[in-house]
Amino acid sequence: MCRFPLRVLVLEDHSFQRRLAVSMLRQLGCREVFEAADGAAALALLQEVGPVDIALCDLRMEGMDGLEFLQCAGDTRQVGSVILSSSLSADVRRSVRQIISLLGLEFLGDVGKPLCMEALQALLKKHLPAPATRCGPAPAPERIQEHELRRALQAGQLQPYYQPKFDLRTGQVRGVEVLARWVHPGRGLLSPAAFIPLLERCGLMDALLFGQMEQALDLQRQARSQGHALNLAFNLQAAQLTNDELAPRIKALLKRHGAAGAGLTFELTECGLLQATQTSIKNLVRLRMMGCYLAIDDFGTGFSSLQRLCALPFTEIKLDAEFVRALGHEPRCQAAIASTLALGRALEMSVVIEGIETEEQRQQLLRLGSTTGQGYLCARPMSGGQLLHWLGQQRICA
Structure with a gap:
């Protein structure tokens, strides 16, 4: 062997x-x-x-x-x-x-x-x-074709999965990030890495977003009926912000579901915002006017611009998980986390720390002044039905 x-x-x-x-x-x-x-x-x-x-x-x-x-x-x-x-x-x-x-x-x-x-x-x-x-070469994955992906979208195989954001002090759920998974009939559950690049090339990211939003808003209503107020966080790409119809479509979707904009957060990676266009900025402002929250995602992995952070209407900073992985043995990462928390307080923006996997990390982050996190310590991404059951069990991470 x-x-x-x-x-x-x-x-x-x-x-x-x-x-x-x-x-x-x-x-x-x-x-x-x-x-x-x-x-x-x-x-x-x-x-x-x-x-x-x-x-x-x-x-x-x-x-x-x-x-x-x-x-x-x-x-x-x-x-x-x-x-x-x-x-x-x-x-x-x-x-x-x-x-x-x-x-x-x-x-x-x-x-x-x-x-x-x-x-x-x-x-x-x-x-x-x-x-x-383990004792032989892994088989090469089959190449996904555009027609197969379009058929999967129409068949509802691209499903939203939900990963909670939690209060580091109490373990209570503060919201969920909505992530895409492909429930493939032959290949099982596929991660975004297997299909998101093709979605981007085919111009299908809006189709994915609005399909996710339809299902997630239904889940939000079910959770509310059980006494759980969930903020839903969706990932947006810079290219999607260049569409003049983005904000009006989201507004119409909220109206149809009888949902409030304050129940939504849109997360954007910092690297995609270096050249924000006039249309992009208008979309961000309109989303904020609707009551939606805006998070700058993977903060610290791109070339951050403090001017951009101040000029665009963000409400939340999501610090990349790489800082947490190095938290226990690299003083500079501790300093970066503490500085980001201070920056968030100064700009009146919440800070969410990604990638929390151990109790030791949670305790270290609490000592640095962090209050909100996301990671496997609390929960892995799960389907809508699993999330409702999980909430019903009142599982907490503290």
Whole structure:
């Protein structure tokens, strides 16, 4: 039985550390383990043995350093994923992680130094496909065709799923984000990554939005009848804001459902707002005039403009989950979260922290002054029926 059917390259200039890493990887059952003392030697080795699944990579070394090696390996696609093993400061390693992502490489994690076998094993597991295919290559996903997607929209297969936003102090639900899932008759439940890019190319994002809104407003009414007031948060793209008919269509939909604009939030990513057009700004203003709330999503991942944040009528900041993942070991992330919370208070905007998965993270965020969050600690995305049942059980996260 193969435990880790992986080809791994260890790039480490310290001979003892390199031997230790190679020994651990072999004990963990990696299929092939290669080693090199600097980047140039590692590139020469890859030319000889072929691509590897993972590079366990130090950064600072004589000759070609780890960063230059990753640049070259990324360009030639000789490395699939990267595990960092470095004693450099946390802020430097965090910047390197961003570079790894920009190079198109998968970042599995940072084991630091000295190496720990348990931590290394956990990161190797992240690279593996589903258990049923661990000892063989994963089958390539079938390409989704436009006609198939249009048929799915008409058949109601693209369903809204709901993930709660919760009060970090009490665990009470403050609202839900409405997410798209494709309930495919043959492939099961598909995530947005499988179909949203095609929806964008085909100009079908409005069809998805209004289909979701129809179903979600019905659910909001059912929840209200059970004593639960739910704010519904929908994702909007910058391209959708350029449509003059967007706000009037939303207004008509609310009127037909007898719903208030104050029960809706629209979330927009900051990167899409760098070149807001006149029509985009008018749509945002009209949504606010209807009583709807506006959130700037994935805050901190793009090139934020404070001028834009002040000029556009936002009411909420959603801080990206990456800051929470690094909360326990990177002081700069703690400072970024605290600064964003202070910014929200100064601008009279609420701040929602995404990606909360552990009780420790919740307690840390409370100490920093955060009050609202979203993540698996409270609940995963669920169907409408599951959400009503979940609310009926009065489950809380505190």
